[in-house]
Amino acid sequence: MQQTEHRHITFPRDPLTMVEAVRYRVTTRPDASAFIFLEDGERESANLTVSELDRRARAIAAFLQAHNLADKRVVLLFAPGTEFVAAFLGCLYAGVVAVPTYPPDPIRLARTLPKFLSVCRDAQPAAILTTEAILPFASTLAGEAPDVAAIPWHPVDTEEIDSLDGDWRETAPSADTLAFLQYTSGSTDRPRGVCVSHGALLANQRMIQLAFNTGDDEVLLSWLPFYHDMGLIGAVMHSQYLGRPLILMPPVAFLKKPLRWLQAISKYGATISGSPNFGFNLCVRKIKPAERDLLDLSNWRAAVNGAEPVRADTIDRFTSYFEAAGFKRKAFYPCYGLAESTLIVTGGRPEQEPSIYHVDSAALEQDRVVEVPADAPGSRVLAGCGQPFAGERLEIVDPETFIACPRGKVGEVWISGSCVSTGYWNLEQENIKTFKAFLAGTGEGPFLRSGDLGFLREDGELFITGRLVDLIIVRGRNHYPQDIERTAEESHPSIRPGCVAAFTIEEEGEDHLIVALEVERRHSGDRRRSAVPTDLRRRRKDDRRQEPLDDGADPLAPAPVNVDEVTASVRQAIAEDHGLNAYHIAVLAAGAIPKTTSGKLQRYLCRRQYLDDSLEKFYED
């Protein structure tokens, strides 16, 4: 096996916190480039040196200290750009607990606002940091959400704040001091903010350094959002840890024209850049051969693939298409991680070919791992996610008995180590279940239960095979089936309440959303109560519903079900609320969706019956 040179990064002594690591760079290379922002994905709209970024972070930190916000939670509401990076660093500098949020979309406020409000209400921040451009948004909330409007809102891009940099007083947070809350998981009804400590943040940076083998010559590049762990910890924080430049573009610039991502990698000679699996597929689909031929991807050492299941066929297709532009297959770096363990959990050896494994799919359905030849009928190909790092322990555990599984058996991935969070903000009961699990028999623990299913091969390589807990991951973003089901249910009056199941199936190397729902003829006047009794919800429901006109028909006769109208309404509502396309909507007869005796939805069974085509369909009269 080819040996890769092990790289080091230099600190005068091991930093105790991220702040110490970042501040060290200010003394050694103040004039080096720290952050380049490509607002439209092409032209530089900002270019900050290490000392300039540090100065802005100190100014914001001094403002936060002057307002006695140390140890308090502060929501960060920013569009992608320099202000977010300066404000996030400012919070770390001041010992303030940053809460990055998913910014509501001003054009579709009614639909994107609930998530933002639910994070604000869960985190109970002492202030909201934003920009002058976004500030007027606060006053528009007065009617809808007076509690959130009443939180003090501070724009950070003011001359007043900018002049405070000299006032910052250095703080020394301890390793277990809370650094920020990461709200990537959790439904709108039940937001879950992962508590990330200063110690875990730094420990994860060390792991990322080992994983990607990063050194003093890296150029990082990212289009991932800040409120996503991979974008924040893997790109923004890691560039700061290394003291190396980060080139950043907004996610929408990439989504509009995927070529921009690879063009920027080519132009800046980026060495480290990652995406969820779908981003690599999108490049193959949207970039024309003539465009590809102008790219130079030869410096790209780590094409990090994470945040959604890594597909072996994506690795093949991307490599064979972009080899002509100097891309190397060994640059693909599949890894596994989750916000509950800061970010990275396992990863391969840098600059080694990704590990591909062919197993029998029927055996895998029964949680057994049987290796088969690539061309065997019923073989399923899996891409390995590497191995755990020093200081971490990973166990595959039977999720029913809590007994550790032997190698080659599928179970739930359990994790312990220095990067595992202490829990979700303010969710004591759930934290005991999720973060304090102990192995049966030996009593070893505590472990974090990841909710992911997988196995360890004989050589210790981790393979992820599915999800134990219902979670829909599309394009690297987590969606809760409950949220999607509620959107569907509210979109049309013929849908039976509580009788919608959302899940994903895999087809052509991607996960697709399937919505199975029961319909029935409905009596007029039989209007359901809204599950969310706000004016907001009611308004949107009224916009969407196409109530049959009163044409003088018998008011007591049940209204027939129009299947086309139901599927169109559901598809529209899911796209508007969640940005997802329902790949297929299965319209079923009443009682078709499997439930437990206590009436709990059985999504997993429903998915299996959907794949077997054994769910009872609804037929129009």
Place this chain on the structure above:
Amino acid sequence: MTSNETEGKPTPSAKDIERWLVKQLSERLRVDAASVDPQAPLTRYGIDSAEAASLSYELETWLGREIFPSDIIGAGSIESLAERLEIMARAREQTEEREEGEA
């Protein structure tokens, strides 16, 4: 990027834009063009956030105006979106004419 590509071309009418949107739907999502209702929003036919982003880029290069994916996802109907895009494109044309007049 856009001004060079759009210069000299007549501003498309709302009907042109509507036809183009319906064609995109049928090509991208294999929807039968004849069955598309211009009174319905694009989301009814399976446009998600990724497709909306890609559509907004093509509209940008065609019409010479910045267009956001949420303009497309949030549009009430294909028809009203096309009308709004025509107005935006005309506003650009007028700005350019004014600038030429000043120069």
